[in-house]
Amino acid sequence: MARFTLPRDIYYGAGAISELKALKGHKKAMIFTGGSSMKRGGFLQKVEDVLHNIGIETQLFEGIEPDPSIETVFRGAEAMRAFEPDVIVAIGGGSPIDAAKAMWVFYEHPEKTFENIKDPFTIPVLRNKAIFVAIPSTSGTATEVTAFSVITDYKTDIKYPLADFEITPDIAILDTDIPLTMPKKLTAHTGMDALTHAIEAYVATARSNFSDALALQAISDIYDSLVASYYGDKAAREKMHIAQCMAGMAFSxxxxxxxxxxxxxxxxxxxxxHGCCNAILLPSVIEFNAKVCADRYAVIARHLGLTGNTDAQLTNALIDSIKALNKKLDIAQTYKENGVSEEVLREHADTIAANAVLDPCTGSNPRQIDKEQMKEVLLCAYYGTPVTF
Known part of the structure; x- marks a missing residue:
C-alpha cells in the first residue's frame, strides 16, 4: 500500500492572496515571514487586510533568517503558545515557511524536543490547535505543498530535513504576482532547486505514476521557462511558479x-x-546514478527533445543540457569555481560525506551509496571531474 498526499486546497493565479477569505470563521491567525521583501512589495499588508476583513485577529512574527535555526523554531513556537492562533499563515521564501512548519509542531506538542522529530515520519498528529496556510514568494522550494521542512543546527553545521505528511500545509496560495519581485540570482538558484526536485523525484525509489506525471511536466515547463524567467519575463515567472509547485508535489x-x-x-x-548547491551537484549525481537508472534519465531526455541512440547517450545529453542551463543562468558549475577553497574542502569532506549518507534523502536514492563513494561524488562536483565509479 502506498500514499500520495497534497494540500486540501491550492489557489493560484494573479491576486490569489484574496482567497484567504476562505478562512472565514477562524478566530486568530499568526503570520510568519522573513525579511522585508513581503512588506516592501505590499503583499504582507494584503494578507493582513483580507484576514481583518473577515474578522480574524492577527499577530506578526517576522525576521526569520535564511536557513532557519532550531533556536528560531522554538522562539516562534513560544510566541504561538502565547497568542494561541487557530490558523498559521507563512508567507515568503522556503525559510519562513519551513520554520513555521517546525514551529507548528512544537506549538501543538510543547513536550517534544527536536531530537524527537528529526528522523523521518516521527512527527505526532497535528491540527489539534491550528491549520497551516503557505504563500510562497520564490519559485523553487515548493514547501507550500510538501511534507518537508529544512532546519539548521548551527552548533553542528548540519541541515536537518524534517519529513512527515503531518506538516504538509492545508492550503497553498500561489499568487503569481509575488515571484515577479524576485532578483535574478534568486530566480536562478530556486529554479535549479525545482529542476533537481523534479529529476530526483522521477528516479527516486518511492516514485509512482502520480509523481512521474507531475515530475515530467515540471521538468518540461522549467526547461521552457527558467531562462526567460531569469531575465524577468512575466509569463515565464508565472509558469515557473506553477512548475516548481508540480515538482514539489512529485518529490513530496x-x-x-x-x-x-x-x-x-x-x-x-x-x-x-541550497539551489546553487543542487545546480552544482546534479550532473555528478546523474552520472553516479546512471549505473542503475539510465533508462529513467533517457525518458527525461526524450521528453525534452534531446537526441541519442542509447540510454547512455541520452543520459549524457541530459547532463550536458543541465550544464548548459547553469551557464545561461550564470551559475558556476563547480564548488571550486564558487569560491570554496581546497583547504575548506579537505577539512570538511569526510564529515560532509558521513552526514550526507545519514541524510533522509539518501534512503530514496536509486543507487545505494557508502561514505567513500559519497566523498568521491563530492570531489567530482568540487573539481568538475567525471563520475566513473
Missing amino acids: NALLGIAHSLAHKTGAVFHIP
Whole structure:
C-alpha cells in the first residue's frame, strides 16, 4: 500500500492572496515571514487586510533568517503558545515557511524536543490547535505543498530535513504576482532547486505514476521557462511558479536523492545557497546514478527533445543540457569555481560525506551509496571531474 498526499486546497493565479477569505470563521491567525521583501512589495499588508476583513485577529512574527535555526523554531513556537492562533499563515521564501512548519509542531506538542522529530515520519498528529496556510514568494522550494521542512543546527553545521505528511500545509496560495519581485540570482538558484526536485523525484525509489506525471511536466515547463524567467519575463515567472509547485508535489511523495543529501550538508558548511548547491551537484549525481537508472534519465531526455541512440547517450545529453542551463543562468558549475577553497574542502569532506549518507534523502536514492563513494561524488562536483565509479 502506498500514499500520495497534497494540500486540501491550492489557489493560484494573479491576486490569489484574496482567497484567504476562505478562512472565514477562524478566530486568530499568526503570520510568519522573513525579511522585508513581503512588506516592501505590499503583499504582507494584503494578507493582513483580507484576514481583518473577515474578522480574524492577527499577530506578526517576522525576521526569520535564511536557513532557519532550531533556536528560531522554538522562539516562534513560544510566541504561538502565547497568542494561541487557530490558523498559521507563512508567507515568503522556503525559510519562513519551513520554520513555521517546525514551529507548528512544537506549538501543538510543547513536550517534544527536536531530537524527537528529526528522523523521518516521527512527527505526532497535528491540527489539534491550528491549520497551516503557505504563500510562497520564490519559485523553487515548493514547501507550500510538501511534507518537508529544512532546519539548521548551527552548533553542528548540519541541515536537518524534517519529513512527515503531518506538516504538509492545508492550503497553498500561489499568487503569481509575488515571484515577479524576485532578483535574478534568486530566480536562478530556486529554479535549479525545482529542476533537481523534479529529476530526483522521477528516479527516486518511492516514485509512482502520480509523481512521474507531475515530475515530467515540471521538468518540461522549467526547461521552457527558467531562462526567460531569469531575465524577468512575466509569463515565464508565472509558469515557473506553477512548475516548481508540480515538482514539489512529485518529490513530496516520491522523495529525493543524494543531490539533496549533499546539498543539505555542503550548503551549511560552505555557505552556498541550497539551489546553487543542487545546480552544482546534479550532473555528478546523474552520472553516479546512471549505473542503475539510465533508462529513467533517457525518458527525461526524450521528453525534452534531446537526441541519442542509447540510454547512455541520452543520459549524457541530459547532463550536458543541465550544464548548459547553469551557464545561461550564470551559475558556476563547480564548488571550486564558487569560491570554496581546497583547504575548506579537505577539512570538511569526510564529515560532509558521513552526514550526507545519514541524510533522509539518501534512503530514496536509486543507487545505494557508502561514505567513500559519497566523498568521491563530492570531489567530482568540487573539481568538475567525471563520475566513473
